[in-house]
Amino acid sequence: MKLKYLLIYCILFICTLSPAQNTLIDGLKNQLSGDDISTAEKFRIYNELTEYYRVSDQYPTAEKYVQQQLELARKEKNAAEEVKALAQKGIIKLNQSEYDQVPPIIDAANTIVQKSNDKIALLYASYLNIYYSNALGNPESTIKLVQKTLPLVEKQPSEIMLNAKLNYLLYGIYTEWNDAENATKYAKKAIELAEKSGNKNLLSSAYSALAICYSFRYEKTEDLKDLKPVIEMCKKAIALYHQFPGHVSAHVHAMALLNLTNYYLSYPEMTPEIRSEIQTNANEILNLTQYTTLNQGMQAGALGVLSNLASRDHNDALAEQYLLKAEQILLTQKPVYYHVMINVVKNLAELYAQQKKYQKAFEYESKVAEYSHILFDEGQAETAKRLEAQYQSQKKESELKALTEKTASLKKEKLLYIGLGIIGLIGAFFMFLSYHFKLRYSIERENKLDTEKHEAEMQIKLQEEEKARLKAEQELLTLQQQKLQSEVLASHLHIQHKNKVLQQLQTQLSDTDINIHQVVKGENRVDNDFEKIRFTIQELHPDFFKNINERARQKLTALDLKYCAYMYLGMDTKQIANLLNVEPKSVRMTKYRLKKKFGLDENTALEIFFQRIFSE
Missing domain, CATH: 1.20.5 (Single alpha-helices involved in coiled-coils or other helix-helix interfaces)
Incomplete structure (x- = not known):
């Protein structure tokens, strides 16, 4: 994807859901100060105010409302609102590249979810984790997390806005991958959900997103008929600002105008009508950005458009004036937005070269080299921070996995x-x-x-x-x-x-005999037994650290892995020493020790060795 579309997407994503600047925000603040406001209404207002100041990069004010929301949520024991506030707090830290402060916030949100078992709290804790994964540059992991969370969000009719944010995030990832089909699919889904929610600010950003998706086809064919749907979507985004006064922020409207103007400049032939509209849009952008914060990039873009028109008219003096003013405006932003600054000074160098003012041309060519070097260093430092956060995240995941396995065991x-x-x-x-x-x-x-x-x-x-x-x-x-x-x-x-007498009488009478008889006679007992027993009884480079660990002949320490990451990024000894706050001699000794661990000879550079690993 071209750089300009990447920048447009980043700005659009930051601007998503930004409330109307004057009437809406002032009205919310007045409601919040009222005595008869309900607790539920207070939570709604805190969410909108926090979102507005966060996307406007007014982080101290955003954090103030986050803190007030946290205090009210804890007082009311409202788990969902407490996690919403923590999600906003984590996103604020990520927008400021404070990656190391986000994991404790994620842990706090997850603890609340576990204790409360609240479904809405779970969704916002998941959203914070998704945002963190995307900020660390892990698009594949981010998509998996979104696809896991989206079905749960779709079951909650009250969370249309969260649904829209997740679809918008998917659109951004597929846009960076130049996947026009999927990017268009999710941009259309974001438009559909924004229309249901009634949030015109989100709807305007979604229309601009779809315009970017349609522009892919025009870039391939360069046929004007393929540019028409792009212009149509940009005009739809712009029309909402006038159709619904106060519902679309000046920041989002200015971005839509700048998109339309850039597409108009791609016309092969510029008609008077188109030129007039470009001029009007550029001036309107300059007028709108007077009331927004961190607007230097868009102001410089509008001045660049006016400089382009002056160059087409061969009015080099006016073109130079616009570019010099753009340079001055960009220098007022801290830190300087070097992506736009490089384009401005490069245009000035080309302009001075055409005018044969070689001294000034050389001066601005030098600025191009200087700003490019600064931008590269910032990118390296940002990448190093992301690598460190990714390493800590992977380390935490490994520890969590080991703990989970131990718990299961x-x-x-x-x-x-x-x-x-x-x-x-x-x-x-x-x-x-x-x-x-x-x-x-x-x-x-x-x-x-x-x-x-x-x-x-x-x-x-x-x-x-x-x-x-x-x-x-x-x-x-x-x-x-x-x-x-x-x-x-x-x-x-x-x-x-x-007898004797009778004998004596026998002779005379008869003989007599006498007999006596007597008879007496007597008797037996039974036994039983039983027993029984029974017995019955276990995303810079997702595989960076894994790959170098596999190549090492000796075990690498956590500090070794840090040195490897910095050398893979191309940092020299002095830069690593400054970053780790050690002596250069210590860095050289560590390099020597790492060569031994990887089995390299003294003439082989570790940087080339790492690059070769990941080019295979």
């Missing part, structure tokens, strides 16, 4: 111990049942044995009693028998006497 181990404990309890329960059963069986058996013993003792006692009874009866029988025998004997004697 501990969880599995805990579950295993719980399972073992449950099994142990079950085993103990069955052991208790078994013991209880055995004890009961033993008691029952003991009782049975006691009973049997008692019964046996009773049987013996009964037998002894029966024996004694029988003995007594026997003795009685014996006595009776003795008595009977005595009686029999007496009777016998008597009989004998009788």
